[in-house]
């Protein structure tokens with residue numbers, strides 16, 4: 001299985017470019033980072049780590065409920081060149097980082113992890129137990145993501161007293177920030193990889209012995225690392241950035257454990273990304289949207305389980321996917337259940353969501369249930385509820401839309417399974433590709449409606465842009481990523497791509513007046529690319 005493979009490390013440029021699997025001119029970009037590194041730091045980098053952004057084709061806001069999703073890595077990526085500092089100066093604290101970014105508005109940053117000493121050991125045997133890096137989650141900066149990636153490497157590999165190397169790094173990237181293409185995950189994956197590589201942890205140990213780090217392990221580290229910047233995300237972005245393969249989407253499921261498999265996309269189908277140019281700043285809005293949704297879906301899961309008389313421990317944060325499993329006495333160790341069973345059960349669950357509706361139809365009821373009502377529905381005491389659902393996350397809300405959120409999650413989970421089935425069936429009998437594309441487009445449109453009306457993660461500009469896309473020839477169009485701004489993804493027939501882009505850019509107001517490169521930045525076709533890798537200079 002893909003997640004068990006080691007992270008690819010290339011030492012030969014032909015192999016590296018071949019693995020990227022697209023027609024772009026990669027050499028230019030990789031050479032320019034290496035040359036720029038040489039200029040700035042006076043020597044070649046030791047490694048360049050690459051991590052791509054991703055587009056989610058379908059399956060929004062269900063990864064943290066542990067339902068399967070269907071993203072693909074894109075060609076746009078983050079490259080991080082890194083090398084140990086050759087002459088360690090007195091001022092170079094262990095593990096200090098001299099970080100530069102090729103983007104000029106991201107200024108040079110120097111930081112070092114502070115060792116935390118374990119209180120319980122005596123003075124003589126003081127050992128460095130833990131490292132601390134200051135990440136201000138209220139004000140995320142470019143280096144916050146570098147630190148987040150570094151953090152996990154420190155925790156996992158330098159907890160026992162050894163010192164990490166001081167390093168120089170140079171970051172460059174083409175994934176637009178805050179646009180739903182997961183620049184954040186790409187930064188965190190890239191940084192985790194770069195620090196693993198430079199500290200000799202990627203290939204077991206320095207002599208190349210020992211177990212190599214697998215793609216699955218990197219995903220787990222990157223997910224934990226990204227939580228350090230304050231977003232309680234699911235694992236979709238990191239998995240897509242690490243495990244993707246060229247020309248396919250990736251079906252990623254999180255239950256009973258992380259697994260991923262390639263899903264071939266029908267020939268003639270092109271996915272076009274268009275940026276609404278509304279920037280969703282997750283650091284600012286997480287309390288009112290992203291993290292709130294995480295809490296709403298978890299609370300919904302507990303209340304559903306209670307209404308279905310399923311067993312849930314008081315302190316357990318049961319997810320909606322686990323509720324589905326327990327309903328049918330699914331044995332978690334047995335792996336994922338057959339698709340037909342899952343689709344059937346999801347339909348039933350959509351009906352069961354009735355118990356989540358507020359019991360007043362008044363205006364207040366429209367807003368969802370209050371905190372007190374939610375706690376009462378959960379069967380927990382206020383204190384128990386707070387400990388399990390609120391103590392670890394900051395949310396800001398007076399009302400909670402449990403019914404709408406759960407309804408979205410179950411229907412979206414079933415659309416992902418249908419999308420995958422259509423793609424797999426089309427591969428074995430490629431009879432009428434147009435019908436296939438139409439069916440996929442339909443599912444994408446239903447997803448957008450559900451995101452907008454039930455999950456309420458769209459915004460007027462995203463609604464407008466998806467409508468325009470459908471009007472000028474897309475078979476389907478939806479927001480991609482967390483929403484509340486950022487990008488849309490539209491399914492367009494291959495021979496219609498140029499005219500589609502032209503028409504959208506003539507219609508969507510914020511695109512008017514954009515030409516050439518400026519336009520290519522905001523609307524572009526994308527081919528599924530390969531996942532993260534490392535180039536090692538010899």
Ligand code: NG1
Nearest residue numbers: 060061180182231233234236481482
């Ligand atoms: P974006 O918007 O790309 O950061 C976020 C989450 C995903 C997933 C989607 C919604 C992070 C790092 N990622 O993606 O895990 O939940 O929203 O489907 O927060």
Ligand code: MG
Nearest residue numbers: 182183184185
């Ligand atoms: Mg992100």
